[in-house]
Structure formats: structure tokens, C-alpha cells
Amino acid sequence: MDKELEVIDIHKSFGATKALRGVNIVLRPGEIHALLGENGAGKSTLVKILAGVLKPDAGSIVIRGNAHDYLDVKKSFDYGIRTVYQEMDLIDDMTVIDNLMLAKEKTSTFGRMKYPQMLDEVNKMSKLRGVELPDLDARVSDLDIIHKQITAIARAVFSGCKILILDEPTAVLNEVERDKLFKIMMTLKSQGSSIVFISHRLEEVFMITDVVTVLKDGAYVSTACTSEMTEGKLVELMSGRKLSDLYPQKNSEFGPPVLEIEGFSSGIAKEVNLEIRAKEIFGIGGLVGQGQEDLVKGLIGLVDHVGSVRKQGRSLKIRRIEDAFKNSISYVSADRKSEGLVLCRPIYENIILSVLGRVSRHGVLDRELSSAVVNRMIRLLSIKSGSEKDPVSSLSGGNQQKVSLSKSLALNPEILILHEPTRGVDIQTRFEIYKVLRSLVNEGMTIIVISSEAVELLGLCDRIAVMYEGQVKGVLEGDKVTEENLIALANDQEVPV
Numbered sequence: 001m002d003k004e005l006e007v008i009d010i011h012k013s014f015g016a017t018k019a020l021r022g023v024n025i026v027l028r029p030g031e032i033h034a035l036l037g038e039n040g041a042g043k044s045t046l047v048k049i050l051a052g053v054l055k056p057d058a059g060s061i062v063i064r065g066n067a068h069d070y071l072d073v074k075k076s077f078d079y080g081i082r083t084v085y086q087e088m089d090l091i092d093d094m095t096v097i098d099n100l101m102l103a104k105e106k107t108s109t110f111g112r113m114k115y116p117q118m119l120d121e122v123n124k125m126s127k128l129r130g131v132e133l134p135d136l137d138a139r140v141s142d143l144d145i146i147h148k149q150i151t152a153i154a155r156a157v158f159s160g161c162k163i164l165i166l167d168e169p170t171a172v173l174n175e176v177e178r179d180k181l182f183k184i185m186m187t188l189k190s191q192g193s194s195i196v197f198i199s200h201r202l203e204e205v206f207m208i209t210d211v212v213t214v215l216k217d218g219a220y221v222s223t224a225c226t227s228e229m230t231e232g233k234l235v236e237l238m239s240g241r242k243l244s245d246l247y248p249q250k251n252s253e254f255g256p257p258v259l260e261i262e263g264f265s266s267g268i269a270k271e272v273n274l275e276i277r278a279k280e281i282f283g284i285g286g287l288v289g290q291g292q293e294d295l296v297k298g299l300i301g302l303v304d305h306v307g308s309v310r311k312q313g314r315s316l317k318i319r320r321i322e323d324a325f326k327n328s329i330s331y332v333s334a335d336r337k338s339e340g341l342v343l344c345r346p347i348y349e350n351i352i353l354s355v356l357g358r359v360s361r362h363g364v365l366d367r368e369l370s371s372a373v374v375n376r377m378i379r380l381l382s383i384k385s386g387s388e389k390d391p392v393s394s395l396s397g398g399n400q401q402k403v404s405l406s407k408s409l410a411l412n413p414e415i416l417i418l419h420e421p422t423r424g425v426d427i428q429t430r431f432e433i434y435k436v437l438r439s440l441v442n443e444g445m446t447i448i449v450i451s452s453e454a455v456e457l458l459g460l461c462d463r464i465a466v467m468y469e470g471q472v473k474g475v476l477e478g479d480k481v482t483e484e485n486l487i488a489l490a491n492d493q494e495v496p497v
Helices: 043-050 073-078 096-100 115-129 145-158 175-190 202-208 231-239 292-299 321-326 336-340 347-355 367-381 397-409 427-442 454-460 483-490
Strands: 005-014 017-027 032-036 058-063 066-068 081-084 163-167 194-198 211-216 219-225 257-266 269-277 281-285 305-311 329-332 415-419 446-450 463-468 471-477
Touching: 005 043, 017 032, 017 043, 032 043, 032 202, 032 231, 043 081, 043 163, 043 194, 073 081, 081 145, 096 115, 096 145, 115 145, 115 175, 145 163, 145 175, 175 194, 175 202, 194 202, 202 231, 202 454, 211 231, 219 231, 231 427, 257 292, 257 446, 269 281, 269 292, 269 446, 269 471, 281 292, 281 427, 281 454, 292 305, 292 415, 292 446, 321 329, 329 397, 336 397, 347 367, 347 397, 367 397, 367 427, 397 415, 397 427, 427 446, 427 454, 446 454, 454 483, 463 483, 471 483
Parallel strands: 017 219, 032 194, 032 211, 081 163, 163 194, 281 446, 281 463, 329 415, 415 446
Antiparallel strands: 005 017, 005 058, 058 066, 211 219, 257 269, 257 305, 463 471
């Protein structure tokens, strides 16, 4: 098979830091190629070199037989290389159609936009490429994060891409939207386009890719057909750690009931009855959109609810999230960028955001108290940054997630609710977060985890409640915590006795 793109012995350093050390990749026409590695493995640097943003120190790039020492942005674009970065570069104040047609606008002799012609072109491309678009007249700033991602991908797809690079495209997508993206990718593949797919979700790698290449510490490790790999082997190649070592040992003994939920309904969650105990990590799983999110948002006062909730035997009335905080219940959102963090503000400000009242005196921040909280959180979660005064936006996805988690942990909650706790973070960061969560539980905290990743629930949680169409179909514990049982309950099937 012909080679669409070949990266040969690419090197790139930033001062004393060697970001890439002899990286080699071959991308073939009509191939979906996974590029994997932990944060710092060199993936982003390689992507920027292919996009023409960075110039390599050594090596060559061959595109359809044409060799180059480096690509500039124009050459990369002319070759049909399009990149959708994790940080989307849409123009918020413009409409969806204006973003899609940027630099390809149809105008009259007098410079007026010819929107009917532009609309026709977008609709034709949407049909050809199999892309389901949001409202074309909507401003991007008014879109949710999922539809912003779809718009960014559509813009790349519509602009004549032959090589599409997707950097963590599913990190913000739910299961339904992810499947729509995969259909787009398969359509592009059938039309001869090549795709580089970067993801920390290994189950997605096995769902959609043909070939996988692993980088570690800037160096090339391995390339193989995806069908010849296993999740355990990929984890070992990326991190040097076996999959079985990723999750800390579970607890076999628990404390008394901490949270008792009876007849609880919120959103599509109906008549939920659960008993959650001290010193356990309690998972809530099932297919995406079965009521898990509505349930926990009802528990913390973000969604209207009815029913009974008792904490350590005492009835709770939680109407707002502030009521949850007062009752020592804290929550970490799945969407850290729009709900969990203030990206433009410093790391230390984000960490103390939830405890400003505790670290202030007469409305003035007490530097000694706030520094104690910030330093404790940075040590606990091993947050890596140049300075605590750096903006959160400067951090890797994994370290951003740690800051989001630390903001909730700063409250010293008795109950911590986590929604997608490791979304968009690498294997090493997952291991670090899991270890912290287990240590907190061992010290007496109760943790509730909502995750769309079955392997995470199975590896991390002591017990798992599985939801289907708003109802809890069963609670798995002990030797019943298996993938087969989780899948069965998630699809409204019986679990063998």
C-alpha cells in the first residue's frame, strides 16, 4: 500500500528538553492511525510539526513521495493536513456558518456575503462527509462544548482535508456524539482520507483505529496493527506499568451507611434507592444518558428533586449547591473547562475558590492561610507547574483535572462526588488520581464516581450501581463486579445468580 505520509527520524528540543528523539511514523491512505503516549510523550510537538507550527531540528517529512526537512503552515495546508486541537480555535463571536466558511466566503461584487450560496455549499459538504451540524445561524459562543467540537471538526473536514489530525476529539463528547464522530471518521476513511487519532481512552482506540503507534518520553516505542494489541499491552508500552497495577487495592470492609437515598427522583432519574457506606468508592454506571448525571446533580442541588436523603441518619434538605457544601458534600464536574475551572486565572486562585471564606479575614485574603491550602493540595495531587501563579490554561489536561479536584478537596468533604474523574488525562495521571482517591477513602472519606468507562468503574470502585432508563437495575459487589454483569445490567438484562 502507498504511503500518504512518512515521518523519518524527527528530533525536536526546547532548550535542554528533548521533546522528540528519533520519531518514525508511516500513515497510509484510508487509515485511522492512533498516536498514543502519556503527557510529555511528544504527541503535541509532533502534531505541531506536521501542522507547520514548529520546525524540527532534524529528520524529514515525506508526503505522497515529496520529501521536506520541514513544513510551514502554508505547505501543510496545501497538502491537505488539517488539525483539530484539544483547545478549539473557533471564533466565538461569529456564527457556525461563518466559522465553517472562513476564508472561503462567497461575496458579491460589492463585498456582501452571499449566504444562500454558502448555505448550499455547507449542506452539500455535510451530506458528502456525513456530518450532522448544529444550527448554522447560532453564534459559536452560544453552543455547548459538544457542538463546538462538532463545528471545529466540520470546519477541518469541509476544507479539503486529506490528512485529519484529531487531538483528544472525544474528551468532551458523550457516547451518542462520539458515535456520530466515528461515523464521520469512517466516511472519511472510505473516501481515502487518512486520520491520526489521539486519545487517552483506550477502548476507543480498539473501536475505531487500524494501526497504533506509541511514543514515550519523546521517543518512538512501537507500531502495530490495533487488532494485534491488547489494552494491557498498550498501558505497559506507554507507562512501563502493567494494567493490573493501575488501580490500588480495593477495600474489603466498610463503615456504617453515610448516605441513604430513598424514593429519589431528579430529571430522568426515578425512584432511586441506594445506601452508600463510609470508606468505600461507590460507582454509578450504565450507558451514557441513563440518569446518572441527573441523579448526582439532584443530590447536590443543581437539579430539582424529590425524595429522601439522609446523611449519617440526619435528613438533608439540599436546594442549592451551597447547601451541599454546608453538609460536607463536594462535587467535581465532568466539564472542567467550562464548569470546574477559571482557565484564565492562576492555579492558586482556582484551588482556593471554594474556600475563600475560610482563607479570608474581613473580606481580605489571608496569604498564610491560603498558601497552606494551596501547598497542601499541590503536594497531595502532585500538581506539576512552573509556578502556582501560572494560569490554569498553561497546564496539561491531567494537571488541570488535578486542580479541579483540588478545589473540591480543599473543602475537606466527608462525601466527594466525581463525574468522569479522569476524562482526557493520561495513564500516569490516572494512576496518581486513583491512588489519592483510595488513600482518602482509607482515611474515612466516602467517594461516589460516575464514569462512562466500564474499565474505570470495575478497577476503581468497591460497589457499582448500574442505571437503565433512569432506574437502578442493580448494585454489583464482591465477585459480582465483572464486565459481563455491568454490561448486562446496563442493557436491562438479568445478572446470573
